[in-house]
Amino acid sequence: xxxxxxxxxxxxRFGLPLLHAGQAQKEVFVNEAHALADxxxxxxIEGESAAPPATPADGECWLVAGGASGAWAGHxxxxxxxxxxxxxxxAPRDGLRLLDRSTGQDxxxxxxxxxxxxxxxx
Numbered sequence: 842x843x844x845x846x847x848x849x850x851x852x853x854r855f856g857l858p859l860l861h862a863g864q865a866q867k868e869v870f871v872n873e874a875h876a877l878a879d880x881x882x883x884x885x886i887e888g889e890s891a892a893p894p895a896t897p898a899d900g901e902c903w904l905v906a907g908g909a910s911g912a913w914a915g916h917x918x919x920x921x922x923x924x925x926x927x928x929x930x931x932a933p934r935d936g937l938r939l940l941d942r943s944t945g946q947d948x949x950x951x952x953x954x955x956x957x958x959x960x961x962x963x
Contacts (some may be wrong), residue, residue, distance in 0.1 A: 844954075844959055847882075848889070851916065857872050857873075857877055858870040858873050858877065859874075868933065874947060876922075876924050876929055877929070877931060878890065878933050879922075879924070880902060880920065880922035880924070880929055881920075884937070884938055884939050884940065885902065885939065885940040885941075885942055886902045886903055886904050886939050886940070886942065887901050887902065887903050887942055887943060888903060888904070888942065888943035888944070889903065889904040889905075889906050889912060889941065890903055890904075890905070890906055891905070891906040891907065891908050891909045891913070891942075892911050892913065893911050893912050893913055893921070893928065894911070897923040898923065899904045899923050899924055899925065899926070899934050900922075900923065900924070901922070901923045902920055902921065902922040902923075903920070903921045903922075903947075904918075904919075904920060904921075904941070904954065905917055905918060905919045905920070905921050905930075912928050913928070916960040918932075918953070918954065919931060919932055920933065920939075920951065931953070933950040934950065935950060935951050936943060936949070936950070936951070937949065937950040938950075
Protein backbone atom coordinates (compact mmCIF):
# COMPACT_ATOMS: atom_id res chain seq x y z
CA UNK A 842 0.00 0.00 0.00
CA UNK A 843 1.26 3.48 -0.84
CA UNK A 844 1.67 6.21 1.70
CA UNK A 845 -1.18 8.74 1.92
CA UNK A 846 -0.66 12.18 0.41
CA UNK A 847 0.47 14.79 2.89
CA UNK A 848 -0.95 18.24 2.29
CA UNK A 849 -0.14 21.66 3.62
CA UNK A 850 -3.07 23.76 4.82
CA UNK A 851 -3.67 25.22 1.32
CA UNK A 852 -3.45 24.05 -2.27
CA UNK A 853 -0.16 24.91 -3.97
CA ARG A 854 -1.50 26.78 -7.02
CA PHE A 855 -4.20 29.13 -5.74
CA GLY A 856 -4.05 28.74 -1.97
CA LEU A 857 -7.45 27.08 -1.65
CA PRO A 858 -7.96 25.97 1.98
CA LEU A 859 -7.84 22.23 2.53
CA LEU A 860 -9.78 20.22 5.08
CA HIS A 861 -8.15 17.96 7.64
CA ALA A 862 -9.59 14.95 9.44
CA GLY A 863 -11.43 15.98 12.57
CA GLN A 864 -11.38 19.66 11.64
CA ALA A 865 -13.99 21.80 13.38
CA GLN A 866 -16.18 24.22 11.41
CA LYS A 867 -15.41 22.60 8.04
CA GLU A 868 -18.05 24.75 6.37
CA VAL A 869 -15.89 27.85 6.88
CA PHE A 870 -13.00 26.31 4.94
CA VAL A 871 -15.24 24.81 2.25
CA ASN A 872 -17.03 28.14 1.75
CA GLU A 873 -13.71 29.98 1.51
CA ALA A 874 -12.48 27.51 -1.12
CA HIS A 875 -15.71 27.89 -3.08
CA ALA A 876 -15.49 31.69 -2.92
CA LEU A 877 -11.93 31.62 -4.28
CA ALA A 878 -12.86 29.17 -7.05
CA ASP A 879 -15.86 31.35 -7.94
CA UNK A 880 -13.60 34.40 -8.14
CA UNK A 881 -11.27 32.64 -10.58
CA UNK A 882 -13.99 31.31 -12.88
CA UNK A 883 -14.85 32.33 -15.59
CA UNK A 884 -11.84 34.63 -15.48
CA UNK A 885 -13.50 37.89 -16.48
CA ILE A 886 -13.12 41.32 -14.89
CA GLU A 887 -15.22 44.46 -15.19
CA GLY A 888 -12.09 46.56 -15.78
CA GLU A 889 -9.00 47.94 -14.07
CA SER A 890 -9.15 50.56 -11.34
CA ALA A 891 -7.09 51.87 -8.44
CA ALA A 892 -10.17 52.49 -6.29
CA PRO A 893 -13.20 50.32 -5.57
CA PRO A 894 -16.39 51.24 -7.44
CA ALA A 895 -18.93 53.26 -5.46
CA THR A 896 -21.72 50.68 -5.72
CA PRO A 897 -20.23 47.27 -6.53
CA ALA A 898 -22.51 44.30 -7.09
CA ASP A 899 -21.74 40.89 -5.64
CA GLY A 900 -19.96 38.82 -8.26
CA GLU A 901 -18.09 41.73 -9.85
CA CYS A 902 -14.33 41.30 -10.24
CA TRP A 903 -11.82 44.07 -10.92
CA LEU A 904 -8.09 44.21 -11.59
CA VAL A 905 -6.50 46.41 -8.93
CA ALA A 906 -4.30 49.04 -10.60
CA GLY A 907 -1.07 50.40 -9.15
CA GLY A 908 -1.40 52.97 -6.38
CA ALA A 909 -4.61 51.40 -5.08
CA SER A 910 -6.57 53.29 -2.45
CA GLY A 911 -9.40 52.74 -0.03
CA ALA A 912 -10.38 49.12 0.60
CA TRP A 913 -7.98 48.07 -2.18
CA ALA A 914 -4.85 49.70 -0.70
CA GLY A 915 -1.91 47.30 -0.70
CA HIS A 916 -3.45 44.92 -3.25
CA UNK A 917 -1.90 46.30 -6.47
CA UNK A 918 -2.07 43.76 -9.32
CA UNK A 919 -4.52 41.48 -7.52
CA UNK A 920 -8.01 40.55 -8.64
CA UNK A 921 -10.63 42.08 -6.33
CA UNK A 922 -13.93 40.19 -6.25
CA UNK A 923 -17.05 41.34 -4.46
CA UNK A 924 -18.65 38.51 -2.51
CA UNK A 925 -21.02 38.65 0.44
CA UNK A 926 -20.66 42.44 0.67
CA UNK A 927 -16.87 42.17 1.13
CA UNK A 928 -13.82 42.26 -1.13
CA UNK A 929 -11.93 39.01 -1.73
CA UNK A 930 -8.43 39.45 -3.18
CA UNK A 931 -6.79 36.82 -5.36
CA ALA A 932 -3.08 37.05 -6.13
CA PRO A 933 -2.43 36.21 -9.80
CA ARG A 934 -0.26 33.26 -10.81
CA ASP A 935 1.64 32.70 -14.06
CA GLY A 936 -0.72 31.43 -16.76
CA LEU A 937 -3.88 33.12 -15.43
CA ARG A 938 -5.94 34.58 -18.27
CA LEU A 939 -8.62 37.25 -17.98
CA LEU A 940 -11.13 38.95 -20.22
CA ASP A 941 -11.43 42.69 -19.55
CA ARG A 942 -15.12 43.36 -20.21
CA SER A 943 -14.57 47.13 -20.43
CA THR A 944 -12.19 46.81 -23.40
CA GLY A 945 -12.97 43.33 -24.75
CA GLN A 946 -9.24 42.61 -24.45
CA ASP A 947 -7.72 39.32 -23.29
CA UNK A 948 -4.95 39.58 -20.70
CA UNK A 949 -2.60 37.06 -19.20
CA UNK A 950 -0.30 37.01 -16.23
CA UNK A 951 3.34 36.06 -16.66
CA UNK A 952 5.32 37.83 -13.92
CA UNK A 953 3.03 40.83 -14.62
CA UNK A 954 -0.21 41.48 -16.49
CA UNK A 955 0.34 41.49 -20.25
CA UNK A 956 -1.91 42.25 -23.20
CA UNK A 957 -1.06 40.27 -26.33
CA UNK A 958 -0.14 42.20 -29.45
CA UNK A 959 -2.62 42.00 -32.32
CA UNK A 960 -1.48 39.81 -35.19
CA UNK A 961 0.10 41.70 -38.10
CA UNK A 962 -2.05 42.36 -41.12
CA UNK A 963 -1.36 40.10 -44.11
